[in-house]
Amino acid sequence: MALPSCSSTILLYNNVVLTSIQKDVLVGTLLGDACMERDKPTHNSRVRFDQTYPNHEEYLLSLYEIFKDFTGTPPKIQERKPDKRTNKIYKTIAFKSLRYSMLNYYYDLYYKYDENNKRYKSVPINIKELLNARALASWIMVDGSIESYGSTQLHTDKFSFNELKLLQETLSIKFNLRTRLIKKTTRTMSDSNSH
Incomplete structure (x- = not known):
């Protein structure tokens, strides 16, 4: 093929x-909390979904099921920088769509x-x-x-x-x-x- x-x-x-x-x-x-990214006006946009892990993992995964056909990779768990107020390190789970017109x-x-x-x-x-x-x-x-x-x-x-x-x-x-x-x-x- x-x-x-x-x-x-x-x-x-x-x-x-x-x-x-x-x-x-x-x-x-x-x-x-969802956000969009677009590097330049002539470029296409993508959407990013990001939630606290593990508290909102199930919700984020439900969003991924809705948009998975528009993504290149499954959700990833990431560590944030320490919170300035508490100095705690939190984790997030996130995914981005590909860029589409x-x-x-x-x-x-x-x-x-x-x-x-x-x-x-x-x-x-x-x-x-x-x-x-x-x-x-x-x-x-x-x-x-x-x-x-x-x-x-x-x-x-x-x-x-x-x-x-x-x-x-x-x-x-x-x-x-x-x-x-x-x-x-x-x-x-x-x-x-x-x-």
Whole structure:
């Protein structure tokens, strides 16, 4: 059996499409800890998933099952540098996708550049159209926690106040969820009860 030529390989990479499940999980996890990489505007993007090991290994492996057709290698366990606050050394388990042109759309949705050309993560302007129940569940799984009084807390400290207001509006309109911002830590909280 002959191997595909270089031009055939490039064509295969450019014709790859995400399933609806992969799109939803990507939308939700990018609101949380998932991140994207793109070396230059002319290069294609890739997504990276990274979780604490061994605490969140099972969750990371479930993400890998969803995206494994887009990766070159299985998840790897890595040691982090010592935590500056505790001096403890933590481990993570992570995997990256290969670089695809289809991922450029998501990179452009979630990443902006400031006046110094420094990259930062942002909430997509069209988040109301993107966020559905599966994407919300993915966001909660990657960056949420349950508080002692039964509410779900979404950790969103990387976003601006206006972006948090957009997320609040989206959660209210699309899911009838009451939310409040916790100013001290700049996080949004979604109560588990609806209006």
